Amino acid sequence: MCGAKAGGPSTEGVTLDNESVVQGTVTRGGEPVAGAYVRLLDGGGEFTAEVPTSATGQFRFYAAPGRWTLRTLAPSSAAVDRSVVAAKGSVVEVAVSLD
Amino acid sequence: MSHSDVLVDADWVESHLDDDKVVLVEVDEDTAAYDKNHIKGAVRLDWKKDLQDPVRRDFVNKDQFESLLSERGIANDDTVVLYGGNNNWFAAYAYWYFKLYGHGDVKLLDGGRKKWELDSRELVDGAVQRASTSYTASEQDKSIRAFRDEIEAAIGQQNLVDVRSPDEFAGRLAAPAHLPQEQAQRNGHIPTAKNIPWSQTANDDGTFKSDDELKKLYEDKGVDFSRDTIAYCRIGERSSHTWFVLHELLGQPNVKNYDGSWTEWGSLVGVPIELGDQA
Structure with missing residues (x-):
């Protein structure tokens, strides 16, 4: 559990210098959505990973540098796609808002 | 069945x-x-x-x-x-x-x-x-479990199906992207393996696609159903998913899961590894 800290789960113990992190939060009407499924699709639209959001609506991926799509699925919501560019040694924050 | x-x-x-x-x-x-x-x-x-x-x-x-x-x-x-x-x-x-x-x-x-x-x-x-x-x-039942020596012998002889994501297959990622990427093993894939990500067998909600779609998927990617098949991934769990598709849903005989998978192969001294995307 990551409490109220922004971004995904704790990166304690992970050296971020060589990671290309994509993380963020999923909200609906400004409230965090726990248990939504966020999937990371590569430049060709292929599935690369998927995580459920935390109790505070957060998620995190360790991607590779390049362009990715985040697709978010949640009960009673249409899937939402967001495009994002990851870079080595940096953390990209994405706010996903559901209808 | x-x-x-x-x-x-x-x-x-x-x-x-x-x-x-x-x-x-x-x-x-x-x-x-x-x-x-x-x-x-x-x-x-x-x-x-x-x-x-x-x-x-x-x-x-x-x-x-x-x-x-x-x-x-x-x-x-x-x-x-x-x-x-x-x-x-x-x-x-x-x-x-x-x-x-x-x-x-x-x-x-x-x-x-x-x-x-x-x-x-x-x-x-x-x-x-x-x-x-x-x-x-x-x-x-060892008829459904593959070990490393069989893998080397299977290169170019059997269907080797690498079910990881294209980025892992090519060597750009070492693990699924929800995990940190620092790993001891070398990146890449086993020569002659076909990259058929497990995710192509499933819909977005995680349910399996139809048998016809599944069969076509493997045939289009060059899997020869008259040959024996070995599936692998990183630690053997996603390849179990593909083993289930090939052996249980499509009823293919002689399909093995290589549970050693990439964390073993990528750590072995002297074995062949290829980099790059599926041709």
């Missing part, structure tokens, strides 16, 4: 929630998911703590598997229905594992935990303790 022998949907599970001879078993990568909530009556199996030897890299032996299932209250004549997170990766791994030790009636819940959640079906909390049994396992 018909599908209902190996794969059931959520409606089937809901209609068997009070059937004592149907045992629901949740298997997750995130083993805390069960503590939060689970399907009513489900017991938990921890894919690492329960199913793997604590010291050597191998599975628990026959005696340990017997003790485990006896303690969880699973009998030889029970119908075991497996489900879990990550689109059933670890549930499929447990399915293959139950088959390895000869359990008769095992099924997967189509779509696993995700589909159940997206349907807003009921989940409950609280641990489940079933009355203990005295379970008897068979010796491991």
